[in-house]
Amino acid sequence: AQSVSQHNHHVILSEAASLELGCNYSYGGTVNLFWYVQYPGQHLQLLLKYFSGDPLVKGIKGFEAEFIKSKFSFNLRKPSVQWSDTAEYFCAVKDSGRYSSASKIIFGSGTRLSIRP
Amino acid sequence: EAGVTQSPTHLIKTRGQQATLRCSPISGHTSVYWYQQALGLGLQFLLWYDEGEERNRGNFPPRFSGRQFPNYSSELNVNALELEDSALYLCASKTTDNEKLFFGSGTQLSVL
Numbered sequence: 001a002q003s004v005s006q007h008n009h010h011v012i013l014s015e016a017a018s019l020e021l022g023c024n025y026s027y028g029g030t031v032n033l034f035w036y037v038q039y040p041g042q043h044l045q046l047l048l049k050y051f052s053g054d055p056l057v058k059g060i061k062g063f064e065a066e067f068i069k070s071k072f073s074f075n076l077r078k079p080s081v082q083w084s085d086t087a088e089y090f091c092a093v094k095d096s097g098r099y100s101s102a103s104k105i106i107f108g109s110g111t112r113l114s115i116r117p
Numbered sequence: 118e119a120g121v122t123q124s125p126t127h128l129i130k131t132r133g134q135q136a137t138l139r140c141s142p143i144s145g146h147t148s149v150y151w152y153q154q155a156l157g158l159g160l161q162f163l164l165w166y167d168e169g170e171e172r173n174r175g176n177f178p179p180r181f182s183g184r185q186f187p188n189y190s191s192e193l194n195v196n197a198l199e200l201e202d203s204a205l206y207l208c209a210s211k212t213t214d215n216e217k218l219f220f221g222s223g224t225q226l227s228v229l
Contacts, residue, residue, distance in 0.1 A: 006159075043222055049217070051216075094216060106160075107159050107162070109158055110159045
């Protein structure tokens with residue numbers, strides 16, 4: 001069964017620091033990968049997604065993620081964080097293989113990011 | 118355009134009771150996902166409905182069930198409530214051909 005692991009539960013950074021949040025998944029087939037963000041008091045929303053093509057994908061608010069198939073990873077990065085990036089970040093995966101009509105989107109446990117002003 | 122709406126916002130029940138949670142997807146969305154968000158556990162996949170059919174379910178006992186109505190709204194039922202069912206239940210919707218999920222604000226279920 002597919003699964004998603006986010007090893008960083010809580011990350012604390014100062015403004016302007018660089019960010020990298022880890023995400024690993026376990027599924028050997030073709031996958032669709034996502035990062036969602038939940039800002040305080042707001043709904044979960046899509047940050048970026050990877051389906052195919054260029055493994056480096058860019059999302060909203062200066063975020064990007066790199067799909068490394070050999071490492072089963074899809075880490076989220078941002079060169080310089082801002083206080084407004086304080087939020088919880090969730091990695092998600094959907095298998096898009098042979099039985100994609102029954103495939104589901106599953107999420108990791110989330111990483112809470114706190115930015116010190 | 119209205120987003121995904123969930124009701125009620127809060128629900129307090131006692132052990133052994135039954136809870137019904139409701140979700141209205143965005144207009145034009147035919148797919149509804151249900152997730153349980155318990156403290157520290159992230160989003161646990163519960164159920165996925167598409168075009169009125171249950172497409173997949175997560176590793177939850179059968180007392181978690183649901184359905185999708187012809188207007189694509191959905192209902193999640195939890196029978197024989199247990200204390201550990203206390204959590205935020207999130208509903209999300211999408212179109213069949215787009216994998217982007219749109220989330221509601223959730224129903225906070227407290228089991229006493």
